[in-house]
Amino acid sequence: MTPQKEDYLKVIFELGGADNLITNKMIGTALSVSAASVTEMSAKLLKDEYILHIPYQGVRLSDKGLIYANKIIRKHRLWEVFLEKHLGFGWEEVHELAEMLEHVSPDILINRLEEFLGYPSVDPHGSVIPDRDGKQKKVSTKTLDELTVGNNFTIMEVVDDTEFLTYLTDKKIQLQNIFTLIEKESADGYYLFSDEVGRVYQISNQDSHKVRIHRDQ
Structure with a gap:
């Protein structure tokens, strides 16, 4: 399979195409390609039975396509672990x-x-690494808007967005640290939270969807 086809399958997965129908416009926007290019590639993937198509509604991954997409994601995330742990790259790089x-x-x-790395379960951003059979374990997480003031939480996963990751690094906001929500959707448009020693941090409402958390008891 060509790298271009692999990129299409991965993007369809990342847009939610394992369970939902994804429009050509969504794919084109995500990949920065023309509508004609999306239509052409979708026809090829449909012919190869990697996607299913519902006229005038969109496409989603077939079982075959889902397995292949997960195998691509597996490769990507294992390389990210290697690059961070053994070559010293930051999670934003x-x-x-x-x-x-x-x-x-x-x-x-x-x-x-994978064996060399000690069979990691997640990548540097907290995203689950699929197994060798192309299956990905589902993990239940929440978003900040699901919390109430006073709730403790742990950041489990963040979106792989370079600018946002750089911001988190600068502020020393890390995965697995325990925080407390102290103000929800403040007047300035931020979620405010503190760590265990009282340092206060903020994430904008706009960026709040880039964080997946686990509510701690």
């Missing part, structure tokens, strides 16, 4: 490099890489 490596890595290499 690993995405572009992993994008290139995922397309040139055979399964035998990825399986050896």
